[in-house]
Amino acid sequence: MGPVVAVVGGGQLARMMAEPAGALQIRLQALVEADDGATAQVVPRSVVGRADDAAAVSEISSGADVLTFEHEHVPQQVLQQLLDSGVNVQPGPGALKHAQDKIVMRQRLSELGVPCPRWRAATTVDGIAAAGSELGWPVVAKTPVGGYDGKGVAVLDSAQDAATVADWLDHPRGEVLLEEKVDFARELAVLIARRPSGQTAVWPVVETVQEGGVCSEVLAPAPGLPPHVADDAADVARTIAEGLDVTGVLAVEMFEARDGILLVNELAMRPHNSGHVTIDAAVTSQFEQHLRAVLDLPLGCPEMTAEVAVMANVLGSQLPDPSSAYPEVMRTYPEAKVHLYGKSVRPGRKLGHVTVTGADAAQARKRAQDAARMLRGE
Amino acid sequence: MGPVVAVVGGGQLARMMAEPAGALQIRLQALVEADDGATAQVVPRSVVGRADDAAAVSEISSGADVLTFEHEHVPQQVLQQLLDSGVNVQPGPGALKHAQDKIVMRQRLSELGVPCPRWRAATTVDGIAAAGSELGWPVVAKTPVGGYDGKGVAVLDSAQDAATVADWLDHPRGEVLLEEKVDFARELAVLIARRPSGQTAVWPVVETVQEGGVCSEVLAPAPGLPPHVADDAADVARTIAEGLDVTGVLAVEMFEARDGILLVNELAMRPHNSGHVTIDAAVTSQFEQHLRAVLDLPLGCPEMTAEVAVMANVLGSQLPDPSSAYPEVMRTYPEAKVHLYGKSVRPGRKLGHVTVTGADAAQARKRAQDAARMLRGE
Numbered sequence: 001m002g003p004v005v006a007v008v009g010g011g012q013l014a015r016m017m018a019e020p021a022g023a024l025q026i027r028l029q030a031l032v033e034a035d036d037g038a039t040a041q042v043v044p045r046s047v048v049g050r051a052d053d054a055a056a057v058s059e060i061s062s063g064a065d066v067l068t069f070e071h072e073h074v075p076q077q078v079l080q081q082l083l084d085s086g087v088n089v090q091p092g093p094g095a096l097k098h099a100q101d102k103i104v105m106r107q108r109l110s111e112l113g114v115p116c117p118r119w120r121a122a123t124t125v126d127g128i129a130a131a132g133s134e135l136g137w138p139v140v141a142k143t144p145v146g147g148y149d150g151k152g153v154a155v156l157d158s159a160q161d162a163a164t165v166a167d168w169l170d171h172p173r174g175e176v177l178l179e180e181k182v183d184f185a186r187e188l189a190v191l192i193a194r195r196p197s198g199q200t201a202v203w204p205v206v207e208t209v210q211e212g213g214v215c216s217e218v219l220a221p222a223p224g225l226p227p228h229v230a231d232d233a234a235d236v237a238r239t240i241a242e243g244l245d246v247t248g249v250l251a252v253e254m255f256e257a258r259d260g261i262l263l264v265n266e267l268a269m270r271p272h273n274s275g276h277v278t279i280d281a282a283v284t285s286q287f288e289q290h291l292r293a294v295l296d297l298p299l300g301c302p303e304m305t306a307e308v309a310v311m312a313n314v315l316g317s318q319l320p321d322p323s324s325a326y327p328e329v330m331r332t333y334p335e336a337k338v339h340l341y342g343k344s345v346r347p348g349r350k351l352g353h354v355t356v357t358g359a360d361a362a363q364a365r366k367r368a369q370d371a372a373r374m375l376r377g378e
Numbered sequence: 379m380g381p382v383v384a385v386v387g388g389g390q391l392a393r394m395m396a397e398p399a400g401a402l403q404i405r406l407q408a409l410v411e412a413d414d415g416a417t418a419q420v421v422p423r424s425v426v427g428r429a430d431d432a433a434a435v436s437e438i439s440s441g442a443d444v445l446t447f448e449h450e451h452v453p454q455q456v457l458q459q460l461l462d463s464g465v466n467v468q469p470g471p472g473a474l475k476h477a478q479d480k481i482v483m484r485q486r487l488s489e490l491g492v493p494c495p496r497w498r499a500a501t502t503v504d505g506i507a508a509a510g511s512e513l514g515w516p517v518v519a520k521t522p523v524g525g526y527d528g529k530g531v532a533v534l535d536s537a538q539d540a541a542t543v544a545d546w547l548d549h550p551r552g553e554v555l556l557e558e559k560v561d562f563a564r565e566l567a568v569l570i571a572r573r574p575s576g577q578t579a580v581w582p583v584v585e586t587v588q589e590g591g592v593c594s595e596v597l598a599p600a601p602g603l604p605p606h607v608a609d610d611a612a613d614v615a616r617t618i619a620e621g622l623d624v625t626g627v628l629a630v631e632m633f634e635a636r637d638g639i640l641l642v643n644e645l646a647m648r649p650h651n652s653g654h655v656t657i658d659a660a661v662t663s664q665f666e667q668h669l670r671a672v673l674d675l676p677l678g679c680p681e682m683t684a685e686v687a688v689m690a691n692v693l694g695s696q697l698p699d700p701s702s703a704y705p706e707v708m709r710t711y712p713e714a715k716v717h718l719y720g721k722s723v724r725p726g727r728k729l730g731h732v733t734v735t736g737a738d739a740a741q742a743r744k745r746a747q748d749a750a751r752m753l754r755g756e
Contacts, residue, residue: 024704
């Protein structure tokens with residue numbers, strides 16, 4: 001009774017899909033890393049297995065209307081096998097390869113005319129040095145596969161630094177991506193959902209604040225963003241979603257350069273940290289929308305329900321259990337929406353987030369930050 | 379890691395506790411009627427058993443910080459045993475008895491000076507006839523225990539009708555409650571949450587619309603309610619919550635008489651149908667607040683996040699699976715928040731609800747009604 005969605009991944013993103021799934025009578029079948037992890041704690045039908053294990057992915061797909069993902073780590077070969085055996089995979093491997101390989105992504109975005117930082121691919125240390133000279137030092141080096149949250153990213157200041165990322169060339173992929181280091185004013189993200197049958201819905205553009213390559217805060221909507229720039233950002237997201245045939249939620253992370261130009265930084269084809277604010281501050285959350293989109297159901301209204309909303313991540317904690325701060329946090333911030341993911345504490349780990357809505361952006365930001373700080377035990 | 383809440387009941391109310399429980403890293407342990415019922419579908423730690431089985435209730439209470447309920451059907455004797463064995467029961471048996479027995483409730487509310495319809499208790503058919511004559515026909519007869527959603531309630535037009543409820547006297551309870559039939563303008567409900575340590579929080583008063591004794595719609599806030607009447611309603615709720623030592627969510631259903639006087643009709647000591655609108659239209663939903671309250675955590679802000687919100691119940695359906703209407707409902711009402719409870723279809727059964735928020739009360743009401751009608755296959 002009701003749709004069945006198989007999801008690969010047992011972290012906070014699959015966990016947060018469970019809330020709208022419950023409301024919409026959608027049954028989740030999750031392939032999780034551990035039977036007591038973030039997702040397994042809240043999804044009765046969880047199976048422990050690896051995302052690159054074709055048999056395990058096939059098992060959770062059994063009886064499901066669609067297979068989707070909370071990360072990009074299912075190999076193309078496994079995805080193709082699933083497609084061949086008749087599984088409805090959303091987003092499909094043809095879209096996902098652009099989230100799995102940053103060089104493939106840059107090539108395709110360049111073909112589509114999407115504004116990106118200037119970039120080169122290099123296969124040798126000398127090639128890295130040459131690309132850096134061509135783009136102008138410093139440059140940003142990225143491993144094309146497997147990087148996330150600042151990992152697999154390095155800033156190279158000169159040709160002498162090329163050797164510091166030489167071991168990335170040892171990966172079977174054999175290439176390193178070099179990008180100009182954009183002198184940006186701030187970072188923005190725009191989230192869009194797209195159905196297999198084509199409908200799209202775009203949430204308001206947000207500003208993301210990063211610390212050490214990890215998202216720490218999201219301000220929604222992006223403060224002071226001129227409407228025409230917001231429209232440009234939405235157009236870019238639509239161009240990418242359609243050009244790459246993305247289904248489900250697509251997060252497009254962008255630099256807003258000092259001259260007002262937008263340049264696409266990263267893509268994620270799944271719910272994304274920059275969209276957590278939609279849970280408590282949009283008519284339709286990114287998690288509900290992702291489920292609707294991959295099931296090819298009509299999309300929900302993406303409008304905000306508050307004038308402003310700020311999300312602050314809880315990254316690591318001095319407390320063995322951040323929920324031990326609930327009495328203090330809830331007393332001090334009765335309006336705060338606290339989310340913890342059921343994860344054990346490790347330094348810098350994404351343990352949860354707090355969203356505060358209101359009419360005063362500065363106040364909402366301060367209160368969200370302070371509440372997150374309390375949960376970090378600071 | 380995080381609080382653990384045991385909940386008795388496997389229906390939609392316990393199911394809807396799972397959403398905020400997941401967000402707040404609260405683990406639910408549910409005692410359910412069936413292993414594929416509304417709650418068991420979304421709560422991994424569900425145990426099948428009866429609410430009057432002391433061993434089963436004790437089992438789910440094991441390791442929990444608190445035991446709470448989605449209904450009032452755990453016998454006093456079982457509750458007392460749990461208390462004696464050291465289980466933290468919220469609300470406690472001393473409060474719950476007022477939700478289990480309408481005559482006990484009327485006696486206590488009268489003692490507290492809470493405005494109620496005039497009432498009598500009768501133990502014989504002659505007694506019913508005498509009470510009716512005293513109160514003035516017609517009167518409303520209620521079985522003091524076990525009635526819900528219009529069941530166990532009858533309107534008696536004259537002394538001749540007294541015999542029609544004679545079999546209610548055969549119940550071990552042996553009494554029937556008679557109440558004056560209030561000529562009300564409309565029905566209101568006010569929900570309050572209260573912590574064991576005393577803090578309370580009241581949501582805005584709502585108007586409830588009943589069809590055949592079952593809630594069909596909720597309008598939030600109650601349209602055109604004078605602020606002083608809303609304040610009176612909140613005061614009544616606070617008086618009851620404190621006077622009866624209720625913890626968790628208390629729903630107070632009231633008549634607004636034609637002369638503007640409020641009279642208390644029914645009480646429920648748990649999340650309630652009249653509060654479903656808080657899921658999508660209040661900073662803190664009744665389900666989150668109930669969990670916070672029974673855990674004695676500081677209460678969340680009960681303010682609305684929308685100007686108006688209307689909830690329409692999905693009562694029965696012509697469709698074998700109401701979710702088969704999603705394509706049509708979601709296309710037509712992209713702003714509607716659809717909730718289905720994972721229950722099989724039976725005539726008149728509460729299968730789900732739809733909430734629509736907005737600025738125009740009439741439009742929100744029409745759209746919520748129409749969306750619910752589509753899910754009913756009409």
